[in-house]
Structure formats: C-alpha cells, structure tokens
Amino acid sequence: MNRQEYQNYVEQNSPKSPMWRTLVAAFLVGGAICCVGEGVKDVLSLVFKDMPEKTLAIYESCIMIFLGSFFTALGLYDKLGHYAGGGSIIPITGFANSVVSPAMEYNREGVFFGICAKMFVIAGPIIVFGVAASFLVGVIYCFAV
Amino acid sequence: MRTFKLKNPVYIASGFTIVGPKEGDGNFGDCFDVVLHDDLWREKSYEKCESKMHRDAISGAIKKAGLRREDVDVLLGGDLLNELSSTSLAARNFPSAFLGLYNACSTFSEAMMIGSMLIDGGFIRYATCSTSSHYSTAERQYRFPLELGNQRPPTAQWTVTGAGATLLSAVKPANFNHAVSEDDVVFVNESLNLDPKDVEKYKKDIEKKREVINLEKSNIAKENYSRTMNDYAAPYTHAVRVTGGTMGRVIDLGIDDEANMGAVMAPAVCSTLITHFDKSKTSPSDYDGIFTGDLGRFGKETLEYMMSKEGITLPAYYMDTGASYFTPEQKTFQGGSGAGCISTAFNGYILKKLQRGELKRVLVAATGALLSKDTPLQKETIPGISHLFTVESEAY
Numbered sequence: 001m002n003r004q005e006y007q008n009y010v011e012q013n014s015p016k017s018p019m020w021r022t023l024v025a026a027f028l029v030g031g032a033i034c035c036v037g038e039g040v041k042d043v044l045s046l047v048f049k050d051m052p053e054k055t056l057a058i059y060e061s062c063i064m065i066f067l068g069s070f071f072t073a074l075g076l077y078d079k080l081g082h083y084a085g086g087g088s089i090i091p092i093t094g095f096a097n098s099v100v101s102p103a104m105e106y107n108r109e110g111v112f113f114g115i116c117a118k119m120f121v122i123a124g125p126i127i128v129f130g131v132a133a134s135f136l137v138g139v140i141y142c143f144a145v
Numbered sequence: 146m147r148t149f150k151l152k153n154p155v156y157i158a159s160g161f162t163i164v165g166p167k168e169g170d171g172n173f174g175d176c177f178d179v180v181l182h183d184d185l186w187r188e189k190s191y192e193k194c195e196s197k198m199h200r201d202a203i204s205g206a207i208k209k210a211g212l213r214r215e216d217v218d219v220l221l222g223g224d225l226l227n228e229l230s231s232t233s234l235a236a237r238n239f240p241s242a243f244l245g246l247y248n249a250c251s252t253f254s255e256a257m258m259i260g261s262m263l264i265d266g267g268f269i270r271y272a273t274c275s276t277s278s279h280y281s282t283a284e285r286q287y288r289f290p291l292e293l294g295n296q297r298p299p300t301a302q303w304t305v306t307g308a309g310a311t312l313l314s315a316v317k318p319a320n321f322n323h324a325v326s327e328d329d330v331v332f333v334n335e336s337l338n339l340d341p342k343d344v345e346k347y348k349k350d351i352e353k354k355r356e357v358i359n360l361e362k363s364n365i366a367k368e369n370y371s372r373t374m375n376d377y378a379a380p381y382t383h384a385v386r387v388t389g390g391t392m393g394r395v396i397d398l399g400i401d402d403e404a405n406m407g408a409v410m411a412p413a414v415c416s417t418l419i420t421h422f423d424k425s426k427t428s429p430s431d432y433d434g435i436f437t438g439d440l441g442r443f444g445k446e447t448l449e450y451m452m453s454k455e456g457i458t459l460p461a462y463y464m465d466t467g468a469s470y471f472t473p474e475q476k477t478f479q480g481g482s483g484a485g486c487i488s489t490a491f492n493g494y495i496l497k498k499l500q501r502g503e504l505k506r507v508l509v510a511a512t513g514a515l516l517s518k519d520t521p522l523q524k525e526t527i528p529g530i531s532h533l534f535t536v537e538s539e540a541y
Contacts, residue, residue: 003399010405072292072294077294078294084294101291105285105291108190
C-alpha cells in the first residue's frame with residue numbers, strides 16, 4: 001500500500017462527525033445562550049429604567065461573561081461544550097470559558113508563571129485580531145470622516 | 146536483524162497495575178490490582194498523581210514477587226510527559242539503576258524487549274518494565290485545558306489513567322503470591338515470655354491501626370482483591386516466559402491529523418507484524434493471543450484491512466487493547482490510548498490469563514505515534530512506531 005493510497009483510504013473511511021446532530025445542537029444551545037442574554041438585558045432595563053441602550057449592552061456582556069466563567073469554574077461549561085460545540089464557543093460565554101479554563105489548569109504552576117502567563121493561551125489570537133481589526137477600522141474611519 | 150529470539154529463559158515474576166476510576170468501570174475493570182476513587186489521589190496536581198501511580202505500580206510488582214527494592218537491578222520505564230518527568234520522579238524512590246525510555250505509547254514493549262535482552266545477556270538478574278499515563282496530564286500537554294468547552298472529534302481516543310509494571314527475572318518465580326502473607330500477618334513471638342496483658346494491648350493497638358489503614362485504603366481505592374481475576378490467594382498454575390520479539394521501524398505514510406492516531410499507527414504495526422511473521426517463520430495461527438496496543442476501533446479496522454492486502458488474515462481472537470478498553474457507553478469514541486493502556490491491559494488481563502494457563506503463546510505489539518505538540522503546527526506529518534514481544538506460558 002503506497003502513501004497516496006493509504007491517505008485516500010484513511011480519508012474515506014475515518015469516522016465523521018454526525019453533521020445534522022451537531023448543527024442542530026449548536027443552533028439550539030447557541031440560540032438559548034443568546035436568549036438568556038436578551039432576558040438579562042430586559043431585566044436590566046426594567047430595574048434601571050433610565051439607562052441608555054449602549055450602557056445596558058455593556059452591563060449585559062459583563063453579566064454573560066460572569067456566567068460563562070462561573071459555570072466553567074463549576075465544571076459544567078465543558079460538558080455543555082462537548083454536546084453543543086460551536087453553539088457554546090461562539091457566544092461571549094465561550095470566550096470567557098477559553099480564558100478561565102487555562103487559568104484554572106495552570107493554577108498549579110503559581111500565580112505569575114502559571115495563571116497570568118498562560119491565561120491567554122487560547123484566547124490570545126482572538127484578542128490580537130480584535131485589537132488589530134479595531135485599529136484598522138479606526139484608521140479608515142479617521143480618513144473617511 | 147530486527148527480529149530476535151532469546152536463548153536463556155527470562156521469566157515474568159509479577160505484574161502490578163493501578164488505574165483511575167473511569168478505567169475501573171471499563172471492560173478490564175475487574176483485572177486491575179488497584180482502582181482509585183479519584184484521579185488526583187490526594188495529590189496537588191495530576192502530574193504528581195501520575196508519578197505516585199508509577200512509583201506504587203513498581204513497588205507493587207516488586208512486593209508481589211516477594212523481592213526487596215534492593216534486589217532489582219534496573220528500572221526501565223517511561224511515560225508521555227516532557228522529559229519523562231513522572232517516571233524520573235518515581236525512580237528517585239528506588240536504589241536501582243534507571244533507564245528512561247520514550248517511544249510514545251509503545252514504550253512498554255520497548256522496555257520489555259530491552260529488559261529481557263539484558264537478562265538474556267546475563268548482565269542483570271531482575272528488571273522492572275513500567276509505563277504510565279494520565280488523562281489530565283496528557284490532555285494538558287498535547288491538547289487543551291480540561292475545562293475548555295470544545296468538542297472531541299469522532300476519531301479521538303481517550304488517554305488511559307493508569308500505571309502498570311512488570312518484573313522480569315532470570316530465575317523461575319515461585320507459584321504463589323508473596324504479597325498476601327507479608328501484609329496480613331500480625332506477628333507476635335510467643336516464646337518471648339511477655340505479659341499476656343501487654344500482648345492483649347499490643348493486639349488491640351494493631352487492630353486499631355488496621356482499622357485506620359483500612360478506612361484510608363477504602364478512601365483511595367476500590368477493593369479489587371476479591372474479584373475472580375484478582376484472587377491473590379490462588380497459586381499460579383503456569384510460569385510466564387518472554388521468548389523474543391521484533392524491534393519496530395519508524396513508518397510515516399503522511400497522516401497529519403493528530404486526532405486520528407489509529408491511522409498513524411496502523412502502518413507501523415502492519416510492518417512490524419509482517420517482519421515478525423516472516424523472520425520468525427510463524428503465522429498468526431501459531432499464537433493463541435494477538436494483542437496490539439492502542440490503535441482504537443478505526444485503527445484496528447485499518448490494520449485488518451492492510452494485513453489482508455498483504456495476504457495475512459488476522460484471526461477472530463485478535464484484540465486491540467485500546468479498542469476494548471472502555472465500554473461504548475463511556476463515550477470515548479475510539480477507545481483508550483496512552484502509554485498506560487497496553488501496560489495496564491498486559492499486566493492486568495493478558496498476564497493473569499497466561500499465569501492461569503488460559504493462554505499459551507501470545508504476541509503483544511504496542512504502538513506509538515511520535516509527535517510533540519509543536520510538530521503538527523510546523524506542518525510535519527506524524528510517524529508511527531510499533532515494537533513487538535512474544536510471551537509463552539509453561540506449566541510448573
């Protein structure tokens with residue numbers, strides 16, 4: 001069996017992810033997380049009646065980040081992730097999970113070289129791209145206006 | 146010459162296994178010597194736990210064979226962590242020489258081959274061969290943090306939490322277990338002319354201590370001694386000998402998917418098996434047990450397909466210990482993997498079957514995928530390797 005033959009065999013015969021099951025699960029769980037977010041915003045707008053929309057959105061994000069971190073710390077968010085995949089990774093709770101989980105994992109190497117150094121191992125690229133993109137948009141905006 | 150045959154008898158004196166809770170619920174659950182209640186074993190980190198499992202597996206094997214630590218000449222072993230940290234840290238507890246080995250998950254058969262060659266050559270009398278792996282340490286080193294909510298692909302395997310040790314010996318081992326008699330006898334010398342009150346007090350004291358120890362034991366481990374596969378009091382009917390083996394070649398057929406280890410390792414096993422059958426002039430039907438390390442369910446299918454293309458049909462009793470390690474309900478997808486997979490399955494299941502004479506001539510091929518965390522990122526493909534050793538049992 002030569003190299004190419006073998007690679008073709010492996011590609012054709014490896015077990016594949018069940019596409020429909022994972023898509024439906026991701027859609028339902030992702031939608032549910034966003035619904036919770038909207039619910040949080042509605043409750044906030046009831047409690048703080050004269051808060052502007054922008055500030056409400058900021059507070060909402062903060063609460064969702066807290067919930068994501070909290071359920072990561074309880075060890076529940078990864079179980080949700082095994083089932084939902086992208087549905088729980090894409091929302092902001094997933095971002096919180098990707099920062100808190102390495103922080104918990106490297107806790108044993110100490111505060112400085114463990115938690116602080118390794119915290120952004122997974123979320124690092126997202127932050128770099130986020131900062132770079134906002135900088136680029138800012139430059140374009142500066143010239144356009 | 147990759148295939149060798151030992152001239153002098155090399156016996157397997159004992160084997161000892163310690164596994165985590167998930168492995169204890171798996172298919173080989175009743176074969177292991179110790180099944181832990183939690184995979185931290187009261188340590189501060191998973192790495193410390195793995196090292197402790199490794200240490201206690203080695204000393205368990207030494208004790209089971211009725212030897213002392215000083216009797217063992219060389220410790221051969223390895224694990225999956227960087228710089229073999231858990232094995233090296235375990236080896237500092239022993240007065241013996243230490244050779245650290247790394248061939249990923251096939252380290253165990255590498256250790257068995259080297260150990261039996263050293264004994265065959267008359268350089269040493271006793272050697273231990275041990276490997277360990279831990280799900281949580283391997284995940285952290287090769288993949289993602291434990292709490293990260295990502296999905297495992299369907300080709301993924303579950304790293305076995307466990308450590309297994311085999312004690313090789315140049316002399317034929319006795320056919321009963323030393324571990325029981327040493328541990329459980331409270332020795333009071335009657336001829337010392339002691340006051341009966343003192344003796345009574347002493348016995349009560351011992352009883353109290355034993356209660357504490359038993360409580361402690363039940364906290365860390367499930368009682369596995371009473372199960373039929375693990376009957377410590379029953380004498381062995383057969384002595385087990387290592388007879389030969391084949392050293393593996395590194396094979397790379399260009400698979401770069403680090404989540405599909407079965408496909409990486411299958412060509413290496415295929416090459417080693419074909420070389421072995423060819424050079425030792427045997428066929429699969431000469432063995433009544435053929436075991437491969439941790440190919441997983443897909444890897445096993447691939448190997449069977451590749452072998453059939455070469456004109457060799459693997460018999461129905463061929464077993465991949467990785468694919469058979471966990472039950473389908475445990476959701477490990479392809480089954481177990483890791484350096485601890487074959488070593489715990491060999492010492493827990495295969496060796497005990499040999500010692501009871503249920504298997505006569507067995508071929509064990511452990512398999513390994515040689516990658517680090519960085520090589521796939523640097524667009525390297527993953528090579529595989531497989532070493533093979535054969536064991537036979539003979540009646541006492």
